[in-house]
Structure formats: C-alpha cells, structure tokens
Amino acid sequence: EVQLVESGGGLVQPGGSLRLSCAASGFTFTSYWMHWVRQAPGKGLVWVSRIYSDGSSTTYADSVKGRFTISRDNAKNTLYLQMNSLRAEDTAVYYCARVESGSNKRSLDYWGQGTLVTVSS
Amino acid sequence: DIQMTQSPSSLSASVGDRVTITCRASQSINSYLNWYHQKPGKAPKLLISAASSLQSGVPSRFSGSGSATDFTLTISSLQPEDFATYYCQQSYSPPWTFGQGTKVEIK
Numbered sequence: 569e570v571q572l573v574e575s576g577g578g579l580v581q582p583g584g585s586l587r588l589s590c591a592a593s594g595f596t597f598t599s600y601w602m603h604w605v606r607q608a609p610g611k612g613l614v615w616v617s618r619i620y621s622d623g624s625s626t627t628y629a630d631s632v633k634g635r636f637t638i639s640r641d642n643a644k645n646t647l648y649l650q651m652n653s654l655r656a657e658d659t660a661v662y663y664c665a666r667v668e669s670g671s672n673k674r675s676l677d678y679w680g681q682g683t684l685v686t687v688s689s
Numbered sequence: 690d691i692q693m694t695q696s697p698s699s700l701s702a703s704v705g706d707r708v709t710i711t712c713r714a715s716q717s718i719n720s721y722l723n724w725y726h727q728k729p730g731k732a733p734k735l736l737i738s739a740a741s742s743l744q745s746g747v748p749s750r751f752s753g754s755g756s757a758t759d760f761t762l763t764i765s766s767l768q769p770e771d772f773a774t775y776y777c778q779q780s781y782s783p784p785w786t787f788g789q790g791t792k793v794e795i796k
Contacts, residue, residue: 603785605733613725613733613776613787627783630690663732673739674780675723679732 570594570678572664577683584654584687590647590664590680597645598622601667603676604638604649606660616662617649632658654687661685691715691779695788701796708764710791712777717757721781724753724762726773733776737762767793 576588590602604616617628617638626638637650647664661682668677692715702708712722720740725733735744737753740760750765764771772795777788 612790613727613778615778615783615785615787618783618785629784668735668738672720673742674721675735675738676725676733676778677735677738677744679734681732 570666572666572678572680574662574664574680574683577662577685579686579688580654581689582655582687585650585652586654586685588649588651588662588664588683588685590649592645592647592666595666597640598642601669602638602640602647603665603667604647605663605665605676605679606658607663607682608657608660611660614660618667619647651685654685656687659685659687690784691718691782691786693777693779693786693788695775695777695791697791698789699792699794701794702767703796704767704769706767706796708767708771708793710762710775710777710793712755712760712762712788714758714760714779714781718779718781720756721779722753722755722760723778723780724751725776725778726771727776728773736775 571593573591580586603618619626619638635653639648663682664680665676666678668675694713722740724737727733741753752763754761775791
C-alpha cells in the first residue's frame with residue numbers, strides 16, 4: 569500500500585525556519601517525481617515545488633523561490649521541504665504528493681495527510 | 690504562469706442530479722488536465738488524469754472531456770459521497786496550477 573506521511577509542521581514565528589518531512593513507503597520511491605502542495609485555511613490548493621526522482625532538478629512557485637528548498641534522500645525514502653524566512657502568508661496545510669506519469673499524462677496520484685504550518689508571533 | 694479558471698465556484702444539487710463543472714486554461718495545455726476532489730479535513734483525491742482517464746477505483750459516474758483550453762468534469766448521477774470541493778489542475782508546465790475550486794453542496 570502506498571503511504572506518504574508528512575511531519576514537521578507546527579507554530580513558528582515570522583522570519584523563522586521549519587523543515588517538513590514526507591516519509592514514503594509501499595512503492596519504489598527512487599522512481600517517482602515528488603511535489604509539495606499547500607492549502608491555506610479555508611482556501612484552495614496551491615502548488616509549491618517539485619523534484620525529479622534523482623533530485624537532479626527542482627522547481628518552485630514564485631511565492632517561495634529563494635526561501636524554500638525541496639530535497640530528497642532516496643536512501644531513506646524521504647522527501648523534505650526546508651522553509652526559511654517564513655511569513656504569515658505561508659500558514660497552510662502542506663501536502664506531499666507523488667507524480668504518476670505516463671503516455672500524455674502527469675498527475676498527483678497519491679497524497680499524504682498533510683501537516684499544518686502556522687506562522688505567527 | 691498558466692491560469693486555470695473553474696466555473697461555477699459553487700453549486701447546489703440533489704442526489705441523482707447530473708452535475709457539470711468546467712475548467713478553462715489561459716493557454717493550450719493539450720490534455721494535461723487533472724481533476725481532484727477534496728472533502729473537509731482530508732487530502733485531495735485524484736479522480737481523472739489526462740483530461741479523460743478515470744483513475745483506478747473511481748466510480749464510472751465520473752467522466753472528463755476536453756482538450757487544449759476547455760475541459761469538463763461530469764458526474765452523471767450525484768451520490769451523497771460526492772459532496773465535496775472539486776479542483777482542476779494543469780500539468781503541462783510548471784507551476785502546476787490549480788483552479789480555484791468548485792464546491793458541490795447539497796440542495
């Protein structure tokens with residue numbers, strides 16, 4: 569069974585840092601691109617970042633570029649999101665998700681349960 | 690960035706109704722269009738990928754159509770478990786933008 573379990577969320581002051589983790593199991597982690605998506609309270613889904621299966625390429629939303637870093641440890645089957653210089657508007661539930669890809673399709677087929685990050689003084 | 694616009698933002702429907710949600714992209718995305726639904730407090734769930742490919746385990750009352758810039762999600766006969774918020778997402782180019790969501794409520 570595919571499982572993605574996020575951890576590391578919590579309350580942090582503006583300007584602070586936090587590192588989220590996403591532990592993967594039930595599939596060959598090294599074969600899949602991975603993404604982070606966030607959702608502010610009562611709002612819609614917002615794409616944050618992606619990383620290739622081997623970690624060779626990363627992409628970020630403009631809103632987090634230069635502040636967030638996505639990475640992965642394929643030996644530990646774990647995805648990370650290092651978040652620095654946090655702002656109130658970064659308050660959200662953060663989801664990790666796996667990319668399903670194939671002929672003419674790319675989608676997020678499995679999602680974790682999410683971890684809440686609250687940025688407040 | 691590619692903008693995704695869903696309509697309507699919300700709708701009220703009854704069990705058994707046929708429901709249609711539309712999604713428009715600001716430029717052509719071929720068929721790189723996915724549909725998800727999300728229930729309160731839960732993670733999103735993939736329903737349809739590549740505009741019309743039903744995900745394994747998703748009931749056949751869900752269907753998707755469209756290409757280029759205009760896409761549709763149809764629920765042929767709304768069931769109680771379908772009341773949720775629905776999102777489209779383009780995966781043609783990063784950032785993989787989402788529509789703003791369509792909340793399907795009970796009439």
